[in-house]
Amino acid sequence: MPRNLWLLIIGMVINVTGNSFLWPLNAIYIHDHLGKSLSVAGFVLMANAFASVIGNLMGGSLFDKIGGYKTILIGISISLSALIGLTLNHTWIYYVVFLIIIGFGTGIVFPSFYAMAGSVWKEGGRKAFNAIYIAQNVGVAAGSAMGGLVASYSFDYIFLANTLMYILFLCIVLFGFKGIQHADGPSAAAGILSEQPPVKDFSKMSALLMLCFGYLLCWIGYVQWQSTIASYTQEIGISLKQYSILWTINGALIVFAQPAVNLFVNNFLKKVKSQIILGIFIFIGAFVMASYANGFSGFLTAMMVLTIGEMFVWPAVPALADNLAPKGREGFYQGVVNSTATGGRMLGPTIGGILVDFYGMSMMFIVLIILFIIAIMTTAFYDRNLRTNEEADLTPVKAG
Numbered sequence: 001m002p003r004n005l006w007l008l009i010i011g012m013v014i015n016v017t018g019n020s021f022l023w024p025l026n027a028i029y030i031h032d033h034l035g036k037s038l039s040v041a042g043f044v045l046m047a048n049a050f051a052s053v054i055g056n057l058m059g060g061s062l063f064d065k066i067g068g069y070k071t072i073l074i075g076i077s078i079s080l081s082a083l084i085g086l087t088l089n090h091t092w093i094y095y096v097v098f099l100i101i102i103g104f105g106t107g108i109v110f111p112s113f114y115a116m117a118g119s120v121w122k123e124g125g126r127k128a129f130n131a132i133y134i135a136q137n138v139g140v141a142a143g144s145a146m147g148g149l150v151a152s153y154s155f156d157y158i159f160l161a162n163t164l165m166y167i168l169f170l171c172i173v174l175f176g177f178k179g180i181q182h183a184d185g186p187s188a189a190a191g192i193l194s195e196q197p198p199v200k201d202f203s204k205m206s207a208l209l210m211l212c213f214g215y216l217l218c219w220i221g222y223v224q225w226q227s228t229i230a231s232y233t234q235e236i237g238i239s240l241k242q243y244s245i246l247w248t249i250n251g252a253l254i255v256f257a258q259p260a261v262n263l264f265v266n267n268f269l270k271k272v273k274s275q276i277i278l279g280i281f282i283f284i285g286a287f288v289m290a291s292y293a294n295g296f297s298g299f300l301t302a303m304m305v306l307t308i309g310e311m312f313v314w315p316a317v318p319a320l321a322d323n324l325a326p327k328g329r330e331g332f333y334q335g336v337v338n339s340t341a342t343g344g345r346m347l348g349p350t351i352g353g354i355l356v357d358f359y360g361m362s363m364m365f366i367v368l369i370i371l372f373i374i375a376i377m378t379t380a381f382y383d384r385n386l387r388t389n390e391e392a393d394l395t396p397v398k399a400g
């Protein structure tokens with residue numbers, strides 16, 4: 001892999017590790033330490049996610065106009081300012097305001113990582129996006145584990161640790177990312193963009209939106225493992241420690257099994273679209289297993305199957321978006337993809353909660369499987385309006 005991609009990988013690990021100190025513990029802090037209801041906690045987290053959606057879209061547009069280096073610095077500056085404020089004062093009102101600002105700032109950062117990964121290693125195809133995806137999961141695993149350890153001493157240290165990680169992230173960006181520029185440069189990108197035929201750009205944007213609609217439905221289902229399914233496991237006697245093990249296995253499997261998945265993709269799946277469709281079918285299998293599970297072993301098996309499905313789907317959608325994007329729109333297209341994932345994480349718990357409260361777990365599983373089937377259909381036909389020589393999925397690219 002190119003040196004610049006390694007720098008992006010290191011930056012992503014540090015960035016996500018810092019974020020993961022706080023996000024798994026937000027609801028616990030709001031409920032147990034600030035004395036607010038879980039409903040209020042859910043509303044605050046939804047506001048944080050909505051701010052991230054806005055940040056994703058803005059960050060993607062900024063990437064196309066001023067480049068990834070400056071865009072990431074803007075996002076870090078916003079988040080770091082809020083983190084310093086949160087470290088100094090994390091009482092109720094300040095906590096809410098700073099958490100929303102952090103969501104906006106971190107949202108600005110992520111599209112640039114994916115757009116830069118695609119531009120620094122075009123010939124790598126899906127490999128660049130697989131690498132960033134694995135880096136994210138390493139950061140989640142490391143940050144969540146260290147966050148729990150730090151919180152066992154004092155929650156106050158969580159905010160300080162998060163701030164220190166972001167200062168480290170800022171240093172890495174300042175001294176390592178300056179040479180990683182958009183392949184054409186912001187000014188060249190803007191010039192190329194003005195020459196794009198409107199119909200061609202509209203066709204590709206329509207294809208992206210259809211692809212992302214299926215992506216949104218997949219995230220609405222996936223996030224149930226962090227909300228409704230999490231609560232259900234507690235009701236049937238699975239301990240919190242056992243539930244945490246499920247996510248530990250999720251992260252470990254992603255890191256260690258990705259090479260095997262890549263080998264399978266290279267040998268048997270010539271189109272990225274086929275990779276996504278297979279992954280969604282695996283999602284369906286995981287949710288069918290979960291619907292019949294009544295103990296830890298059943299949910300463990302379902303989680304392992306779910307993780308295999310996510311390894312097919314999650315890195316492939318940004319890769320397709322990069323292939324679809326006209327010159328000068330790479331950042332915006334990645335912003336749409338990131339905001340779609342964030343939107344799914346925002347809407348999923350609410351949709352799942354309503355289904356469970358009114359109709360029960362069985363109906364929720366049925367509805368989610370229907371959503372996955374719709375996602376398969378939108379993925380299968382997302383590119384049907386593109387001309388043959390414009391199909392982003394036409395030329396096979398290796399997964400790594």
